[in-house]
Amino acid sequence: MGLREGLLCLLVRGDAHGYRLKSELESATGDTWQVNIGQVYTTLQRLERDGLVVSAESNADGQIVYTVTDLGREEVRHWLATPVDLAAFGRDEISLKVLMAMVSGASDPRRVVEKQRGSTMTLLQDYTTLKAEASDDLAWQLYLDRLILSAEAELRWLERVEARLDGMPHFEVTEPTESKVTEPVEVNR
Amino acid sequence: MIEPILSMRRVGKTHGSGAQRVDALVNIDLDLMAGELVAVTGRSGSGKTTLLNMAGALDEPTTGEVIVAGENLATLSKNELARIRRVAVGYVFQQFNLLPSLTAAENISLPLELDGMKPEQARKLAEKSLEEVEMAGMADRYPDQLSGGEQQRVAIARGLVGPRSVLLADEPTGALDEATSESILKLLRSRCTAGAAALMVTHEPAYAAWADRVVRLRDGRIEGISERTKTPLTTADLS
Numbered sequence: 001m002g003l004r005e006g007l008l009c010l011l012v013r014g015d016a017h018g019y020r021l022k023s024e025l026e027s028a029t030g031d032t033w034q035v036n037i038g039q040v041y042t043t044l045q046r047l048e049r050d051g052l053v054v055s056a057e058s059n060a061d062g063q064i065v066y067t068v069t070d071l072g073r074e075e076v077r078h079w080l081a082t083p084v085d086l087a088a089f090g091r092d093e094i095s096l097k098v099l100m101a102m103v104s105g106a107s108d109p110r111r112v113v114e115k116q117r118g119s120t121m122t123l124l125q126d127y128t129t130l131k132a133e134a135s136d137d138l139a140w141q142l143y144l145d146r147l148i149l150s151a152e153a154e155l156r157w158l159e160r161v162e163a164r165l166d167g168m169p170h171f172e173v174t175e176p177t178e179s180k181v182t183e184p185v186e187v188n189r
Numbered sequence: 190m191i192e193p194i195l196s197m198r199r200v201g202k203t204h205g206s207g208a209q210r211v212d213a214l215v216n217i218d219l220d221l222m223a224g225e226l227v228a229v230t231g232r233s234g235s236g237k238t239t240l241l242n243m244a245g246a247l248d249e250p251t252t253g254e255v256i257v258a259g260e261n262l263a264t265l266s267k268n269e270l271a272r273i274r275r276v277a278v279g280y281v282f283q284q285f286n287l288l289p290s291l292t293a294a295e296n297i298s299l300p301l302e303l304d305g306m307k308p309e310q311a312r313k314l315a316e317k318s319l320e321e322v323e324m325a326g327m328a329d330r331y332p333d334q335l336s337g338g339e340q341q342r343v344a345i346a347r348g349l350v351g352p353r354s355v356l357l358a359d360e361p362t363g364a365l366d367e368a369t370s371e372s373i374l375k376l377l378r379s380r381c382t383a384g385a386a387a388l389m390v391t392h393e394p395a396y397a398a399w400a401d402r403v404v405r406l407r408d409g410r411i412e413g414i415s416e417r418t419k420t421p422l423t424t425a426d427l428s
Contacts, residue, residue, distance in 0.1 A: 124394060125403065
């Protein structure tokens with residue numbers, strides 16, 4: 001989703017000026033999206049150029065109020081009806097790192113899995129803490145659920161990689177030694 | 190310096206010998222401080238339950254030492270070990286293990302009475318413990334009159350009654366649905382925040398994530414420990 005779709009969705013709900021759109025967008029997304037007011041105005045101008053919104057004369061406070069057009073409503077309907085094409089996001093950084101560890105011989109892929117798991121688990125712990133302390137803000141809770149489930153899925157995938165690698169002959173690490181920097185840090189009190 | 194409430198020093202456990210030798214645990218160093226919830230994860234056979242049994246004086250290590258509430262378990266007699274199991278540590282299992290012929294309160298007070306406590310005092314402690322797990326109104330119900338989540342709350346109350354401050358939990362959410370599991374984890378967290386310490390075995394990453402530290406075992410060794418970020422994330426970090 002871009003700012004364009006976000007602003008159009010809010011304008012479908014009712015007319016508004018730029019600053020109000022900025023704060024509504026932030027609160028509608030559980031404050032997970034901080035938008036720049038300058039960008040909001042530029043995007044509104046482009047939407048007007050494309051015939052998706054129209055602007056009124058500025059009001060007493062000098063603010064320009066925008067109204068969505070029929071074409072704009074149609075654009076929102078179309079956007080919401082189109083599923084997100086995950087394939088279009090393409091490369092996945094973690095799987096690539098594991099695959100490259102396997103082909104390069106620069107590190108045992110099990111080590112890559114082990115380190116990633118530690119890091120993802122910390123993230124999952126942090127999200128879980130946030131969720132436990134979360135307010136009743138529905139948008140924020142839904143967003144946290146999404147983050148938690150993604151982190152969980154990644155941990156399950158890493159578990160599967162590890163199980164599959166266990167059935168394979170040992171990977172030969174051809175590079176001389178691993179960098180000291182990448183040694184696992186033992187966090188032990 | 191604050192002493193850990195439970196301390197494992199280079200703990201190892203070996204079964205069998207020669208070709209049949211199996212190292213169930215190797216050189217485990219782990220401290221549990223008051224207020225902490227620590228999760229132990231790992232695949233089946235990685236040593237999770239063995240570690241929990243060592244921590245709760247249910248099994249003896251082959252090497253190393255376990256110190257619970259300032260007492261080195263290796264130096265204690267059988268009777269003294271039994272006392273530690275009764276007064277210092279509590280257990281919570283997947284199957285709750287409540288006695289069906291006793292009420293919720295009696296399930297908690299009976300072990301105290303067996304330990305020589307006067308019935309009125311034991312009852313008082315049981316009621317207080319039930320209150321802490323939000324089960325005050327159900328003290329006189331029998332286990333079969335309680336839901337799975339409520340039975341586990343009673344088991345946690347029993348685990349942390351009176352002077353006990355260490356809870357050892359083996360898959361405490363195993364038999365419960367997701368929403369009930371979360372309420373049990375929330376409860377464990379809040380009991381820890383109130384000063385207890387809990388060591389919890391789980392194979393579910395989402396449940397392990399409720400812990401302050403997640404210890405990952407692999408072939409009886411600690412493969413890694415992930416710790417919550419000290420300064421919690423804020424919404425700003427996620428935008």
